[in-house]
Amino acid sequence: MDEVKVIEIKKSVFADNEKDADALRLELKDRGVFLLNLMSAPGSGKTTTLVKTINRLKDRIRIAVMEADIDSDVDALRIKEATGVPSIQLHTGGMCHLDAEMTRQGLDGLMTDHLSPDLVVLENVGNLVCPAEFDTGSTANAMILSVPEGDDKPLKYPLMFSVCDLVLINKIDVMPYFDFDMERCKQNIKMRNPNAQVIPISAKTGEGIDAFANWLLNMVTAYKK
Amino acid sequence: MDEVKVIEIKKSVFADNEKDADALRLELKDRGVFLLNLMSAPGSGKTTTLVKTINRLKDRIRIAVMEADIDSDVDALRIKEATGVPSIQLHTGGMCHLDAEMTRQGLDGLMTDHLSPDLVVLENVGNLVCPAEFDTGSTANAMILSVPEGDDKPLKYPLMFSVCDLVLINKIDVMPYFDFDMERCKQNIKMRNPNAQVIPISAKTGEGIDAFANWLLNMVTAYKK
Numbered sequence: 317m318d319e320v321k322v323i324e325i326k327k328s329v330f331a332d333n334e335k336d337a338d339a340l341r342l343e344l345k346d347r348g349v350f351l352l353n354l355m356s357a358p359g360s361g362k363t364t365t366l367v368k369t370i371n372r373l374k375d376r377i378r379i380a381v382m383e384a385d386i387d388s389d390v391d392a393l394r395i396k397e398a399t400g401v402p403s404i405q406l407h408t409g410g411m412c413h414l415d416a417e418m419t420r421q422g423l424d425g426l427m428t429d430h431l432s433p434d435l436v437v438l439e440n441v442g443n444l445v446c447p448a449e450f451d452t453g454s455t456a457n458a459m460i461l462s463v464p465e466g467d468d469k470p471l472k473y474p475l476m477f478s479v480c481d482l483v484l485i486n487k488i489d490v491m492p493y494f495d496f497d498m499e500r501c502k503q504n505i506k507m508r509n510p511n512a513q514v515i516p517i518s519a520k521t522g523e524g525i526d527a528f529a530n531w532l533l534n535m536v537t538a539y540k541k
Numbered sequence: 542m543d544e545v546k547v548i549e550i551k552k553s554v555f556a557d558n559e560k561d562a563d564a565l566r567l568e569l570k571d572r573g574v575f576l577l578n579l580m581s582a583p584g585s586g587k588t589t590t591l592v593k594t595i596n597r598l599k600d601r602i603r604i605a606v607m608e609a610d611i612d613s614d615v616d617a618l619r620i621k622e623a624t625g626v627p628s629i630q631l632h633t634g635g636m637c638h639l640d641a642e643m644t645r646q647g648l649d650g651l652m653t654d655h656l657s658p659d660l661v662v663l664e665n666v667g668n669l670v671c672p673a674e675f676d677t678g679s680t681a682n683a684m685i686l687s688v689p690e691g692d693d694k695p696l697k698y699p700l701m702f703s704v705c706d707l708v709l710i711n712k713i714d715v716m717p718y719f720d721f722d723m724e725r726c727k728q729n730i731k732m733r734n735p736n737a738q739v740i741p742i743s744a745k746t747g748e749g750i751d752a753f754a755n756w757l758l759n760m761v762t763a764y765k766k
Contacts, residue, residue, distance in 0.1 A: 357582050358669050358690055359689060359690025359691045359694060386670065386697065386699070387696070388693075388696045388697050390693065390697075410670075410700065412668075442670075443637075443668055443669070444583050444668070445637040445666065446671065449635070462584075462689065464690075465583055466584045468615065469584060471612070471613045471615065472583065472610055472615075473583060473667075475635065490689070490715065490718050493714075493718055494715075
């Protein structure tokens with residue numbers, strides 16, 4: 317069985333996360349690395365979405381992935397095996413989120429061997445509450461809400477929706493089996509964040525993945541100019 | 542439109558949550574109140590499950606509900622309207638979990654007017670990480686894992702599964718549309734917690750709700766003896 321590098325993340329010592337996040341953002345800009353912070357509830361399909369999207373983009377831009385998880389290594393391994401792009405696992409040791417300093421620990425572990433990706437995706441801990449409260453230093457924030465979770469989630473987890481530039485609505489292939497109203501969901505998201513883009517997708521069937529890949533490619537291209 | 546009592550929960554001042562939780566548990570035992578702490582990821586179906594279960598039990602035992610949410614009041618209102626049992630909303634003000642002192646604040650708000658329930662259900666914040674770390678003083682812990690979240694969740698959120706006496710596997714009506722293996726899921730749960738009981742349910746169709754209601758009734762009856 318394949319193996320991936322695992323980094324045990326330590327608790328941050330920095331008191332001022334905002335300042336630290338801004339510093340990391342500047343540093344990444346200097347190095348031409350776009351950092352996407354991808355968040356969601358557990359089981360919304362982050363890893364499957366990433367696999368499909370990376371396979372569409374990996375011949376056009378250099379991509380690397382950091383998979384944050386409390387304990388297991390399955391996600392980093394899956395990314396590595398299914399896409400071939402560099403992927404490492406960050407163990408948070410029970411911690412429910414990553415802040416900028418913890419993200420930096422991951423980046424330090426990732427960016428060895430002269431690796432210079434255009435895009436690093438940070439798959440954050442599956443949690444709609446805590447990760448929204450901590451700026452990771454990312455260039456952009458995206459989240460996945462999946463159809464089975466319900467169209468009312470923007471009402472219940474307001475901060476998460478308000479900090480994201482993009483909301484992917486995943487598992488639209490099972491919409492017929494759930495009481496999920498896409499228009500109501502979009503309105504709920506708009507109420508929390510009028511500027512958020514919304515892209516409905518099915519990571520399973522591939523529907524909408526091109527739209528997400530294009531959004532990402534445009535963002536990275538504009539950033540590197 | 543109906544209204545429910547809303548309590549703005551304040552951050553705890555107690556340093557020793559374990560001790561405080563044990564004290565609350567003793568106090569509840571003295572008063573004959575069974576406190577069930579119900580946890581899950583966002584959108585797994587806690588409120589729908591509660592509505593169905595309470596309607597099966599409310600003529601046999603006195604039930605009251607505390608709905609913890611970051612911001613909205615929709616859950617407490619839904620419980621009140623759909624079941625008629627006393628229900629209050631706890632606003633955590635962004636906090637990702639409840640500890641024993643916060644639970645006590647909720648109970649103090651709930652147990653006015655000579656209300657003396659046999660069973661209080663605390664619907665915790667939708668989060669598989671943080672609520673598992675804080676003993677609320679509950680008599681028992683239960684969680685819901687829903688089929689769309691995947692059968693691998695016990696591997697990724699080990700602590701949550703290890704602190705629960707009961708795991709409900711919800712949304713079994715949509716199993717044909719997801720790659721979810723019930724046996725593998727049960728094995729994963731057993732690995733984390735050999736003593737956890739597992740009950741597959743569909744809050745939508747009602748399947749398995751009788752089994753959960755019976756489990757709850759047996760627990761409350763044994764506790765009050």
